[in-house]
Amino acid sequence: MLPKSPQDHVTPASAAQPTADPLSPPSPWARSAAGANTFDHAAGTVLPTIYERTTAAAIAHEAVNLGQGFPDREGPEWLRQAAAQALTDPAVGPSNQYAPGLGLPVLREAVTEDHLRRTGISLDPSSEVMITTGATEAIAASILAFASPGSQVLTFEPHYDSYGSMAALAGAELVGVPLSGPEFHPDMDALEAAVTERTSMLLLNTPHNPTGTVFTEQELRRAVGIARRHGLVIMCDEVYEQLVLEADQQHRSILSISGAAEVAVAIGSAGKSFSLTGWKIGWLCGSAELVNRIRGVKQFLTFSSGPGFQWAVAQGLQDDRGFFAENAASLAAARDLLHSGLHSAGLRPNRAASGYFLLADISEATDLDDVAFCRLLAEEVGVAAIPVSSLIIQHRSDQRSADAPDPLRRLVRFAFCKRLSSLEEGIDRMVSRLPKVL
Numbered sequence: 042m043l044p045k046s047p048q049d050h051v052t053p054a055s056a057a058q059p060t061a062d063p064l065s066p067p068s069p070w071a072r073s074a075a076g077a078n079t080f081d082h083a084a085g086t087v088l089p090t091i092y093e094r095t096t097a098a099a100i101a102h103e104a105v106n107l108g109q110g111f112p113d114r115e116g117p118e119w120l121r122q123a124a125a126q127a128l129t130d131p132a133v134g135p136s137n138q139y140a141p142g143l144g145l146p147v148l149r150e151a152v153t154e155d156h157l158r159r160t161g162i163s164l165d166p167s168s169e170v171m172i173t174t175g176a177t178e179a180i181a182a183s184i185l186a187f188a189s190p191g192s193q194v195l196t197f198e199p200h201y202d203s204y205g206s207m208a209a210l211a212g213a214e215l216v217g218v219p220l221s222g223p224e225f226h227p228d229m230d231a232l233e234a235a236v237t238e239r240t241s242m243l244l245l246n247t248p249h250n251p252t253g254t255v256f257t258e259q260e261l262r263r264a265v266g267i268a269r270r271h272g273l274v275i276m277c278d279e280v281y282e283q284l285v286l287e288a289d290q291q292h293r294s295i296l297s298i299s300g301a302a303e304v305a306v307a308i309g310s311a312g313k314s315f316s317l318t319g320w321k322i323g324w325l326c327g328s329a330e331l332v333n334r335i336r337g338v339k340q341f342l343t344f345s346s347g348p349g350f351q352w353a354v355a356q357g358l359q360d361d362r363g364f365f366a367e368n369a370a371s372l373a374a375a376r377d378l379l380h381s382g383l384h385s386a387g388l389r390p391n392r393a394a395s396g397y398f399l400l401a402d403i404s405e406a407t408d409l410d411d412v413a414f415c416r417l418l419a420e421e422v423g424v425a426a427i428p429v430s431s432l433i434i435q436h437r438s439d440q441r442s443a444d445a446p447d448p449l450r451r452l453v454r455f456a457f458c459k460r461l462s463s464l465e466e467g468i469d470r471m472v473s474r475l476p477k478v479l
């Protein structure tokens with residue numbers, strides 16, 4: 042029997058029976074896929090992620106790819122040269138053999154110094170920092186370390202896709218607290234109200250993908266208070282920490298909040314900080330105790346990766362040569378261009394305060410839902426974007442929709458981490474073609 046909904050996939054480990062049919066009861070692979078809305082229920086097979094599917098659609102329809110969140114130009118040349126030198130010159134870089142499980146000491150020290158400079162947090166590089174294979178591995182290891190089978194894991198919706206997949210793989214249930222536009226600030230009362238005796242973790246993401254919301258210090262304090270009162274672990278995904286685009290807003294790391302040390306870990310990524318998403322170098326910071334526990338999983342996912350890339354990222358964190366400020370300024374200009382372009386095309390975008398993405402409300406322009414709209418946009422208009430319903434917990438959205446259509450299903454995510462010429466082309470196509478096809 043095929044699983045009906047991701048909820049059906051929450052099988053306590055004790056209840057799992059060996060079976061010849063990998064779908065009955067749902068196997069780990071099917072749970073993992075369904076948790077991120079990538080299980081094809083009809084075919085019983087796994088779909089690529091929404092990001093990959095959107096990029097494939099962009100290529101197939103020669104659409105401007107405003108879907109998957111990667112910059113369409115290379116990261117800083119000096120940093121790429123540092124990596125090349127690290128890989129080829131043994132007098133400069135590390136060995137090309139296994140890096141230590143916690144990561145190269147030089148990078149752990151650079152992450153420590155960077156945290157101290159920006160957030161005032163003092164970490165011990167020997168025990169409170171762990172280098173990971175992208176933030177993705179840090180997220181996976183944290184969730185697999187603390188989301189016990191049968192427990193609930195809370196997050197705000199929409200959310201990054203891997204949270205749902207990893208929670209489901211752990212045998213836990215992801216429960217979402219919806220963010221509401223146009224501000225998309227988290228409702229901390231609703232978060233606390235959603236805590237039950239089964240809750241094991243809070244998964245936070247600030248600055249937030251896809252809303253661009255930068256959580257305030259007050260919001261983070263509330264989160265730490267909730268975690269401490271209810272005995273929860275906080276995983277705070279901070280990969281957009283260097284990408285705050287508004288002068289009056291500032292990224293606050295969860296670790297800078299008093300009382301966070303016992304309950305929270307923070308995750309960063311060189312991919313986002315340096316526009317080098319393919320390098321897959323991330324890090325996880327927190328108390329020695331939490332880092333040690335997460336290491337229990339991480340060292341058997343990849344053990345370690347890419348010493349040459351780790352070494353180069355350390356050089357970049359030690360001295361970014363002005364890149365972070367320049368990058369944030371050019372992203373802000375790109376955000377402004379896309380914001381006004383989407384307006385001209387009849388959509389209602391938010392003004393994201395951070396990151397790579399704008400969310401556009403399509404409800405004034407069309408009766409189509411986000412999925413149908415994105416299909417039309419790629420096929421008929423020549424612009425690829427992400428339907429936000431792929432970043433929510435769909436069976437819960439179905440329950441919400443029983444009363445009124447879920448507003449999260451009327452949002453479309455557009456990436457502005459692209460060349461201005463790509464954005465201009467995308468905007469031209471939307472302004473001229475959208476009115477004809479809607």
Ligand code: PMP
Nearest residue numbers: 175176177201250280310312323
């Ligand atoms: N978290 C969020 C919120 C993201 O948008 C991304 C994509 N960069 C990741 C985690 C994954 O990061 P990485 O590419 O370093 O694995």
Ligand code: GLN
Nearest residue numbers: 092093108109110111250
């Ligand atoms: N973080 C990127 C995004 O949100 C995509 C990452 C990926 O493709 N896995 O679009």
